[in-house]
Amino acid sequence: MKALVLTEARTVSLADHPKPAATAPTDVVVRVAQTGICGTDRSVLVGKFPAEPGVVMGHEAVGTVEEVGSAVTAHKPGDRVVINPTLYCGGCPSCLRGHWDFCVNKAGTEVGLDLDGAFAEYIRLPERFLHTLPEDMHFDRAVVVEPLACALNNIEAGRVRAGETVVVAGGGPVGVVCAMAAQHHGARVLLTEPDPYRQELCREVFARDFGGRVTVHTPDAPALAGQGDVVIDTVGSLLEQCLAYAAVRGRVVIMGYNSNASATVRPLEILQRGLQIIGAGDYNSRLFPRAIELARWLPLERLVTHRFPLEQHEAAFAALAAAPGTPYSALKVVLVPE
Ligand SMILES: [Zn+2]
Ligand SMILES: [Zn+2]
Incomplete structure (x- = not known):
């Protein structure tokens, strides 16, 4: 089968790869319909995240058994x-304590990083990691369910309640999914994004059906200071900024993965303003079926601005600003095997 394989030089190349078979009794082989490119995939290629050369990349996938x-x-x-x-x-x-998202035996089981992933025609996984889609849910929406599961976990960690104001820092796909999910929880959402092109893409996503509940701002807009009952850093390097966005008794959730980031906090400010800093990680698998249900209510397909066949992987990654200084020209990019 055709597959995008990570090379020693941290590039992907289209390779002929053995088609997986259901060798173990609980194995399922899925014919991939589409796979989203995640920020993590991009991070691997630009050297910010580790992965095993030779692995088939990709983990945000939908398909047919x-x-x-x-x-x-x-x-x-x-x-x-x-x-x-x-x-x-x-x-x-x-x-054994039910904290599956903090499993200590992750080595060799990270799909698309050290276990063969879904930038390919087929993928094999144990059955408990596959979920049947509702009959009326199109693949174009379902391909964003995995990022939605991450968003839902972080929104719940921030204990978002109806009537609150949520500031979402970062207008990439995860930021947009967080904003959608937070407004569905009844919050007013202020989404911040520095890149003018992505600001415009975000505004287009929320122009219809959201009744002004989600607005898009530049990160330094004065109107943001002290506003967030909940603030979500989807970038992972904006903690100081996010603390400034927080209202009194605000909950600041660190969501983006950035192994290079560090921050200075003033303990006195944390206690005097009653702030909480929360880390929640990706999600517990128990939450995944709920993300599928939540997806029924959210027009997730609007995030997908570009689709490419596997052969055009270079153009696909280029649209995600792989080189420093180049602007993003896409929101969510999806690869299609055929
Ligand atoms: Zn992902
Ligand atoms: Zn475990």
Whole structure:
């Protein structure tokens, strides 16, 4: 089959790769319909995130079940599914406490990083990491369910309540999904983004159907200071800025992954303003079915501005500003195997 494989030089190349088979009794092989390019994939290529050379990349995928192992009961060939790429072992101390998202046996099980992923015609996973889609949910929407699961986890960690103001820092795909989910929880959302082109893309997404509940701002807009009952840093390097956005008793959630970021906080400010700084990570797999249900209510397909076949992977990654100083020309980019 065709697949995008990570090279030693941290590029991807289109390769002929063995098609996976359902070798274990609980294996399911899925024919991939589409796979979103995540910020993590981009980070691997620009050297900000580790991954194993030779791996098939990609983890935000939807498709159709092709083949099932002898013990699989939850799925049959032809089922339309979304993959949950956050694997866990089920037996380590974290997993036994139900904290599957903090499984300590992640090595070798990170889909698209050190376990073959979904920038390919087929992917194989254990059945518990596949979820059947509602009949009326199009793949174009379902391909954004995995980022929505991350957003939902972080919104719940911030304890967003109806009537509150949420500041979402960063107008990339994750920021936009957070904004959609937060307004669905009844919040007024202020979304910040420095890049003028992405600001415009964000405004287009929220121009219809949102009744002004989500507005887009430049990060230094004075109107933002002290506004956020909840502030979500989707970039991972904006903690100081986000503390300034927080209202009294505000909850600041660090969501973006950035291994290079550090920040200076003033402990006195934290206690005098009653602030909370919260880290929640990606999501517990228990939350994934709820993200699928939530997706029924959100026009997630509007995020996808570009679709490319696997062959055009260079153009696909170029649209995501892979080189420093180049602006983004896309919001969410999706790769299609055929
Ligand atoms: Zn992702
Ligand atoms: Zn575990």
